[in-house]
Amino acid sequence: SQQGEEDPQALSIQEGENATMNCSYKTSINNLQWYRQNSGRGLVHLILIRSNEREKHSGRLRVTLDTSKKSSSLLITASRAADTASYFCATAYTGTASKLTFGTGTRLQVTL
Amino acid sequence: GAVVSQHPSRVICKSGTSVKIECRSLDFQATTMFWYRQFPKKSLMLMATSNEGSKATYEQGVEKDKFLINHASLTLSTLTVTSAHPEDSSFYICSARDLDGEAFFGQGTRLTVV
Numbered sequence: 001s002q003q004g005e006e007d008p009q010a011l012s013i014q015e016g017e018n019a020t021m022n023c024s025y026k027t028s029i030n031n032l033q034w035y036r037q038n039s040g041r042g043l044v045h046l047i048l049i050r051s052n053e054r055e056k057h058s059g060r061l062r063v064t065l066d067t068s069k070k071s072s073s074l075l076i077t078a079s080r081a082a083d084t085a086s087y088f089c090a091t092a093y094t095g096t097a098s099k100l101t102f103g104t105g106t107r108l109q110v111t112l
Numbered sequence: 113g114a115v116v117s118q119h120p121s122r123v124i125c126k127s128g129t130s131v132k133i134e135c136r137s138l139d140f141q142a143t144t145m146f147w148y149r150q151f152p153k154k155s156l157m158l159m160a161t162s163n164e165g166s167k168a169t170y171e172q173g174v175e176k177d178k179f180l181i182n183h184a185s186l187t188l189s190t191l192t193v194t195s196a197h198p199e200d201s202s203f204y205i206c207s208a209r210d211l212d213g214e215a216f217f218g219q220g221t222r223l224t225v226v
Binding site: 030031033035040041042043044045048088090092099100101102103104105107 | 118146148153154155156157158161203205207213214215216217218219220222
């Protein structure tokens with residue numbers, strides 16, 4: 001299976017703290033994307049980072065990509081209760097026509 | 113951003129019946145759509161890649177005759193779960209890829225087979 005691994009599986013923090021989630025994958029990729037999913041809902045695209053990029057920012061989100069280690073991290077700064085959700089990384093592997101393979105996900109709980 | 117509409121959001125059906133789920137790209141054309149299945153508190157597992165005007169490509173272990181996919185136009189793909197059984201109960205999500213390669217997801221369909 002090419003499915004990536006994410007850690008931690010679950011993360012509980014207090015509002016205002018930063019949350020860091022990590023994703024590892026297995027083979028060469030075209031890009032890596034992060035998604036958010038609220039319970040029982042569809043996925044919301046957060047950010048896409050291409051294989052030739054190392055870091056990308058979007059608002060309170062910061063994503064890094066290390067292709068030598070086949071890993072990526074998502075940092076959410078100054079977390080809010082509304083950030084509570086599951087977060088998935090998804091990789092588009094080279095030669096698979098943008099077929100996305102999802103990681104196992106991190107369930108983030110932000111408490112007041 | 114682009115919008116993908118998935119319908120219905122919830123469906124309950126009896127064992128042995130078939131259920132059709134629709135996935136529409138509302139403001140862009142999608143030559144490729146993807147169908148995923150998600151079990152509770154688990155990740156998304158790709159079931160098949162739906163190509164407009166041609167046969168779908170199924171992932172290993174997914175029964176083609178069980179999960180019928182039709183992609184008759186550039187904005188619509190359908191997944192039909194045939195002769196549904198309780199073990200088919202799951203959350204099904206579609207996605208459509210735009211010309212830039214970004215994937216947009218539908219809201220998902222919660223299927224319960226009783």
